[in-house]
Amino acid sequence: MPQTAERGPSAEPHCYPSEPPGEAAASTVKPLKVGGITPFSATDYPGKLAAVVFVQGCPWRCGYCHNPHLQTRTGADALSWEQVMARLQRRVGLIDAVVFSGGEPTIDPYLANAMREVRALGFGVGLHTAGTYPRRLAEVLPLVDWVGMDIKAGFDSYDAITHIPDSARHALASAEQVLASGVAHEFRTTVHPQLHTEADILALAQTLSDMGVHHYALQQFRTTGCGDAGLSGVSVADFAGADLLARLAGLFETFTFRRA
Numbered sequence: 115m116p117q118t119a120e121r122g123p124s125a126e127p128h129c130y131p132s133e134p135p136g137e138a139a140a141s142t143v144k145p146l147k148v149g150g151i152t153p154f155s156a157t158d159y160p161g162k163l164a165a166v167v168f169v170q171g172c173p174w175r176c177g178y179c180h181n182p183h184l185q186t187r188t189g190a191d192a193l194s195w196e197q198v199m200a201r202l203q204r205r206v207g208l209i210d211a212v213v214f215s216g217g218e219p220t221i222d223p224y225l226a227n228a229m230r231e232v233r234a235l236g237f238g239v240g241l242h243t244a245g246t247y248p249r250r251l252a253e254v255l256p257l258v259d260w261v262g263m264d265i266k267a268g269f270d271s272y273d274a275i276t277h278i279p280d281s282a283r284h285a286l287a288s289a290e291q292v293l294a295s296g297v298a299h300e301f302r303t304t305v306h307p308q309l310h311t312e313a314d315i316l317a318l319a320q321t322l323s324d325m326g327v328h329h330y331a332l333q334q335f336r337t338t339g340c341g342d343a344g345l346s347g348v349s350v351a352d353f354a355g356a357d358l359l360a361r362l363a364g365l366f367e368t369f370t371f372r373r374a
């Protein structure tokens with residue numbers, strides 16, 4: 115059912131609509147709901163210097179989320195979109211790109227407008243997404259130069275991490291769209307020994323390789339921002355093992371292991 119107004123995920127805590135919130139005409143939607151900005155980053159878009167704009171809202175509830183304060187869209191805007199654009203204008207010539215991150219940026223009805231506006235300044239556009247809203251992802255992919263796509267787990271065990279029913283269907287549809295679009299990508303999975311076994315990770319990586327993923331990263335769980343004491347209390351220093359990492363490296367054109 116099309117949504118005509120912004121609706122935060124808190125209005126529907128146990129599931130969420132397939133359609134992204136806010137299907138109003140692009141000219142009438144509210145400006146991007148900004149949760150924060152990193153003005154200069156060398157790590158959020160491979161090979162580029164980028165600003166990162168964090169968008170409020172995500173319908174999923176991963177225990178390892180680094181930005182749980184951005185899961186709802188009810189917070190006061192850290193900056194207005196107008197203020198963000200003013201800052202970006204002062205960085206023309208100093209950075210290469212703007213990355214939209216979150217929260218989940220595809221929740222925001224203004225996302226395509228925001229991407230067009232930063233492209234008009236001459237910046238490339240990066241997107242961090244978990245693929246929660248495939249329809250909005252399809253709308254913005256033509257405006258995106260690079261996607262960092264989070265894959266939580268095997269598509270048969272997604273809900274145990276997102277705590278939201280049917281989340282795998284959305285993620286799989288989004289992953290397929292990214293690959294079909296041909297846009298530059300990195301798929302990545304945050305791993306924790308309480309959430310994944312090494313066999314799970316290998317099976318997931320094989321699935322992604324078979325789908326056509328060329329660039330994959332495994333990220334050790336980091337405690338920063340995490341509100342789940344059960345996850346934070348477990349050492350991940352030895353996870354995953356060298357044998358698994360070697361096998362993963364053989365499945366992709368590039369493979370990166372990011373330690374905590």
Ligand code: SF4
Pocket residue numbers: 172173174175176178179180181182185216217218244
């Ligand atoms: S999908 Fe990303 S932003 Fe949403 S809860 Fe999970 S980790 Fe946090």
